[in-house]
Amino acid sequence: MFRILLGLEDCPGLVWNFKGEDLAKLKTPDRRMGVVFQTLDLFPHMSARENILFAARARKVENAKAQARLKHLIEVLQMSSFIDRKSAILSGGEKQRVALARALMGEPRLLLLDEPFSALDQELRDESRRLVKSVIDAENIPTxxxxxxxxxxxxLATKVSEIKNGRLITD
Known part of the structure; x- marks a missing residue:
């Protein structure tokens, strides 16, 4: 589903009205989606900072704005102690925060989270859920x-929908 919403998979006939705009008609970069996949997909040879700024360049965020946004995300996501470490040596929770910051860097219109806590132990999951919830609320970003x-x-949820056997079931 996420691959279709992101525009990475074709879905002929898809109409996706989001705040009055059909996002299905837009190219992938123009959809302005932030995504955190289950695998987090960080570049292991880059530092946390470089991973986040890579997203800024990909989204064509002007440098001054990207630096200000980075400073804000480092503070909000409590990343100052590891921001310059290579992502290959970060803990699971640290990687998760970097992936979230990278997803938020371009001020996405929508945030997509795919099993973002599954690789974390229970204590870290609880802490990460609270942190992600606070960021989503502060950023006021549909997720x-x-x-x-x-x-x-x-x-995290304010509205719940289930997919069973390929069908959408709304509570």
Whole structure:
């Protein structure tokens, strides 16, 4: 589903009205989506800072704005202690925060989270859920969360829909 929404997979006939605009008609970069995949997909040879700024360049965020945004995200996501470490040596929770910062760097119109806590231990999951919830609320960004963990739903969701056997079921 995320690959279709991002424009990475074709879905003929898709109409996706989001705030009055059909995002399905836009090219992938123009959709302005932030995404955190289950695998986090950081560049291991880059530092946390470089991974986040890579997203700024890809989204064509002007340098001064990118630096200000980076400073803000470092503070909000509590990344100052590891921002210049290579992502290959970061802990799971640190990688998760870098992936979230990278997704938020371009001020996306929508944030897509695919099992973002699945690789974390239980204590770190609880802390990460609270942190992600606070960032989503502060950024006021609509978020689609795909999860199998009911606790993720309890902490993060304001509306819940289920997909069963390929059909959307709304609560």
């Amino acid at each position: 689609v969360l795909v999860t199998h963990d009911q606790k993720d739903v309890e902490v």
